[in-house]
Amino acid sequence: MRYTVAVWSLYVTLGVTVLPVFAQYNSHFGRNKIQYEDFDWNVLQTEHFDVYFYPEMQELAEHGAAFAEEAYAELQNRFNFSVTRRVPIVFYSSQLHFKQTNITDGFIPDGVGGFYEFLKGRVVIPANGNLHRFRRVVRHEMVHVFTMHKIARVYRDYRIPMDRLPPLWFTEGLAEYWSGPQDYQHEMIMRDAIFANYLVPLENMYRISGSYVMYKEGEALCRFISENYGEDKLLALIENAWIDRDFRKVIEYTLQEDLQEISIQWQQWLRKTYYPKLDAAQSPTLLTEGLSTEGFNSKPAFYQTKSGQRQVLFTGNHGGYSNVYYVQFDSTYAPIDQPGVLIRGERNSQFESFHLLDSRMSVSEDGRLAFVTKSGEADVIHIYDLESGSIGPIYGFDGMLALYSPSWSPDGMHIAFVAIDQSGFIDLYVYDIEGDRLRRLTNDSYDERDPAWSPDSHYLVFSSDRTSKGFENSYNLFTYELETGTIDYVTYGSQHDFSPSWSPDGSQIIYTSTKKDSMGRYGGQDLYVIDTKPTPPVVALADTKIHEIRPPSPGLRWKKRLTELTTAIYDPVWTEDHQVIFSAFENYRFTVRALGGLDTLLQRPVSLHPEPQVIEPQEPWTFPRIEATSETDRLRYRRRYGLDIAQGQISSSAVWGTGGAAVLAFSDLLGNDRFFLTIFNTSEYTGDFLRSLNVNISRLHLNRRANVGYGVYRYGGLRYDLTDPDAPTEFPRFWEEVWGGFGAVSYPLSMFRRIDVATSLSWDHKEVPQRRIDRQALLLTNQISLVHDNALFGYNGPQDGWRGRISAAYTTDLLYSNVNYITLEADIRHYLRIARNVTFASRALGRMNHGREARLWFMGGSWDLRGYPLFDVRGKKAWFTSHELRFPLVENPSAYVPPLAILGIVNLRGALFFDAAHTWNDRYNERVRQIYAGETLGSTGFGFRLNLFGGFVLRYDLGYRFRDAFKSRESNLFRQFFFGFDF
Structure with missing residues (x-):
């Protein structure tokens, strides 16, 4: 949305008058970042921070x-440094609110815990219902604050510009390491990386930059440096960052060892740490039957149809959109066929996105699947009838933002779930479907997860940190x-107990658990019952053999591993025929698996698990607060603007001569209100400076759902415009002066669809001496567009989904009727994904300008009609179609x-293409040879696409051109080199 609002609103008018090439090829596609809430921002001032929040949280x-x-206080000592300016921190009560922030223009995916924005030093963090996690993210971002300020100070001291920073693995790894002890997810990733052999050595860490593995390897490397060289070396790496642009040399200088040797020692240290843990452990692949092993698969639910067919439903992503999948299997739990898509997600507003790794699904006894998706401003619970294959009711709740893990009651009349409300805390709820009543079961600051009904409907079992061990971040x-x-304990202790599920008879609960060993490291996340x-014990109490029998004890529970x-198991489901369905993490992916022989496993010797006996009331644990006790502590947010961008440029060309330009951008701290100032000059001599001065001042309001932009401008001087019908065909250069203003509104209907409206009013004076034209006009232009985009992007361009734009506009001269x-x-683009890396792309385009002084469209070049000179195919009306098979080379x-990585080479892909087009002015077949008008043209051939640094694509096409409605083919092979993403 930022791309389509901020840029689009500026060139709605300017693109017509100044930047025709940019305006035509930038077709205003893109998904929408929607501001559903008009937040009432307040500021809590502490000793070092300005904390921005809204009253509900x-x-x-x-x-x-x-x-x-x-x-x-802690980092001030670690860094031996004080941050001298107040740090702004912006809190959101949930991920759904966080996704609406304007502090960054990009889309924020699920799983992002927060970010530190370098431009104005802003920290932005959402809550997720877990105060422990919230605290760790705050500490993580504070490490970034200190790191960046420390580096800035070091560079100032050595008079070095801030054009170099330590690599991401170090800054993020240090933030993870100093934010707290390693957690169970860190241990899971590192064990898996060692066991599956995808650990990336230090010298190749750039290859995984930005990935989750990079965070965890960076954390492990910082811990290794601290334990083996001293924690002071981590600070020394920052203080020595000025020495060389190559951080590898900084490491060698600081640690006084060769980088290769450091890398080898680190890998050996990791193996010594984790190999003993892997010695007795088993791989999920060897132990269990795989039901879905491609891509990411999680949150399984089991259902047996009325016809007796067993199937597992799960959410997953197999390399594209996230969907709900199903897989059928036989009585031995061997898959009958490949997984199929049950519900397609991320393509429309109804199933905008799944909480892929956070929210379980549930199937009622009569075959109704309950699952959660984001739909607009909040999450909703969907009901899907598995027997009829139809979508049923949708349940959303006022004040509830994020919903997780719906669970059907046995009678199918109630749904239990957990939800985050406006306060940012998560609680347990039950919804009565027949009575349309919502019952809140908990109301506190503790974290609740994954409720599940007992078979008799009397109880809910759930995981929570409300345990007296919760201050240690334990879950029972x-x-x-x-x-x-x-509320009663089922388990108790300093461990993480998650994802409970009842046995069919209600006598036992299966769940996952992980806990620390004597060295303070978490082990695997395993299945327990x-x-x-x-109940009193009646069997032997030993791990492998009988050695004693204890008398009955009513205060003990049977617990079996x-x-x-x-690695780790997630979300076990106990089926009617005593199998366990679960997802497992292995080889850096989640798979859905089945574990049979549960009856045999339950006959193993057991250990006793003491049930906690609370003799005296214990105070519930809590975290400290800095309360806003007065009006001076809590202030209303007032907009204050700061400079975002200041950039100047001087250019020289054969068309324009020498020119200069400057761009200034300002915004408030929350990014909701933005100003842009652009100044450039195209004068050919000093006396023409003021006459050729160009100025644009514009403003954008982005804090509401309807984004509004407006501005004024003055353009004057020589202009090169391929689209002007009065300009000479051979060299369309003329003088024009324009004064005007514009307004634009972009209203998103959903994440995938919006309506754009724009208007401009300008005084236009044009002189074309070659054609003796001296025209003045007061031009009014109104435009409306409908845009749809659910395309899924790869490195080089879209690879699935479709995007389209339909637009209508009217331009008229209000005074003289010189222009009317x-x-x-209409521009429609469709992408059919034939295989994971193979896409068939099609595009159909139709354009028409009709009337007095109607402008020309243009084509030609690698961006559309390949094989023809860039922008040389022109006409007032045009149609174009392109079809392309894209595949990896x-x-x-x-x-x-490996050296290619230093050059930024990401991939090399190929394309087979076919293009066809026709442009004309008044009559369809009236030919104007200089601009290829009145003739159907075409080309076909092969193209190479080389992606550099993930954001720049070089294009090389070769093939044959066709003329005269494909009746003739030119004998020479054309070759064309350019740049840009695939359409």
């Missing part, structure tokens, strides 16, 4: 302020009795030739 913001000050299992509201009621894996024409345009060249 004040308590959470007060916790965050305390976390920030806590981190400041609890039951909630629906009749009395009583525990009895639901304390079913697996000992190298209409504009119609070498997907990752640097894997075979």
Whole structure:
């Protein structure tokens, strides 16, 4: 949305009068970043921070302020440095609110915990219902604050510009390391990287830059440096960053060892750490049956149809959009066929996005699947009838932002779930479908996860950090009795117990758990089973053999560990025929698997799990807060503007001569209100300076759903315009002066569709001496467009989905009627994904300008009609079609030739293409040879696409041109080199 609003609103008018090439090829596609909420921002001022929040989340913001000050005090000592300016921190109460921020223009995917924005030093963090996680993210971002300010100070001291920074693996790894002890996810990733052999050595760390593995490897490397060279060396790496642009040399200088040797020692240190843990552990692949092993697969749910067919439903991403999949299997739990797509996601507003790794699904006994998607401003619960294959009711709740893990009651009349409200805290709810009543079961600052109904409908079991061990970030299992509201422990201890699921008879609960060993490192996340009621033991109490029998004890529960894996198990489901369906993490992907023989596993010797006996009331744990106790502590947000961009440029060309330009951009701290000032000059001599001075001043309001832009401008001087019908065909250069203003509104209907409206009013004076034209006009232009875009992008361009734009405009001279024409345009692009890396792309385009002084369209070159000179095919009306088969030639060249990575080569792809087009002015077949008008043209051939640094694509096409409605083919092979993404 930022791309299509900020840029589009500026050139709605300017593109017609100044930048015709840019305006025509930039077709205003793109998804929409929507501001659903008009936040009432307040500011909490602490000793070192300005904390921005809205009233509904004040308590959470007060916790965050305390976390920030806590981190400041600690990091001030670590860095031996004080941040001398106040740091702005912007808190959001949920990921859904966080996604609406204007502080960054880009889209924010699920899983991003926050960011530090370098331009104005802003920290932006959402809550996710977990205060421990919230605290860690605050500390993580505070490390970034200190790191960047420390580097800036070092560079100032050595008079070095801020044009170099340490690599991302170091800055993010250091932030992870100093934000707290390694967590269970870090241990899972590192064990898997060692076991599956995808650990990237230090010297090749750039190859995984920006990935989740990079964060964890960077954290492990910082820990290795701290433990083996001293923690002071981490600070020394920052203080020595000025020495060389190549950070590898900085490492060698600081640690006084060769980089290769450091890398080898680090890898050996990791293997010594993790190999003992892997010795007795098993791989999920060897232990269990794979049901879906391609791509990412999670949150399985089991259902047996009325016809007896067993199937597992799960959310997943197999290299494209996220969907709900299903896989059918036989009585041995072997898959009958490949997984199929049940519900297509991320293509429309109904299923805008899934919480792919966060929200479980549930199937009722009569075959209704309950699952959560983002739909507009909040999450909703969808019901899908598995027997009829139809979408049923949709349930959304006022004040509820994020919903997770719906669970059907056995009678199919209630749904339990957890939700984050405006306050940013997560609680447990039950919805009565028949009575349309929502019951809130908890109301506190503790984290609740994954509720599941008991078979008798009397209890909910869930995971929570409300345990007295919760201050250590431990999670235990609890039951909630629906009749009395009583919450009881099921498990207790300093571990992470997640994803509970009841046995069919209700006597046991299966769940996953991981805990720290004696060295403080988490082990694998394994399957456990525990009895639901304390019962006296009746079997031997030993790991491998009988050695004693204890008398009955009513305060003990049977607890059994079913697996000992190298990595982690998630979301187990206990089926009617005593199988366990779950997702497992291995080889850096999530798979859905089945574990059979549960009855045999349950016969293993067991250990006793003491049920906690709370003899004296214990105070619930909590975190510190900095409360806004007075009006001076809590202030209303007032807009203050700061400079974002200041850039100047001097250029010289054969057409324009020498010119200069400057661009200034300002915005408020929240990025909601933006000003742009552009000044450039195209004069050919000093006396023509003021006459050729060009100025544009514009403003954008982005804080509401309808984004509004407006501005004024003055353009004057020589102009080169291929689209002007009065300009000489051979060399369309003339003088023009324009004074005017414009306004634009972009209203998103959904993330994928919007309406753009624009208007401009300008005084236009044009002189074309070659044709003795001296025309004045007061031009009014109105335009409306409907845009759709759900295309899925790859490195080189779209590879799935479709995008389209339909536009109509009318331009008229209000004073003299010298100009009066209409504009119609339709551009449809479709992408059919034949295989994971193979796409068939099609484009159909129709354009028309009709009336007095109607402008010309143009084509030619690698961006559309290949084989023809760039922009040489012109006419007032045009149609164009293109079809292209895109496929990989070498997907990752640097894997075979590592030095290519230094050159930024990401991939080399190929394309077979066919293009056809026709432009005309008044009559369809009236030929104007200088601009190829009145003739159907075409080309076909082969193209190479070389992607550099992930954002720049070089294009080389060769093939044959066709003329005269494909009746003749030119004998010479054309070759054409250019740049740009695929359409």
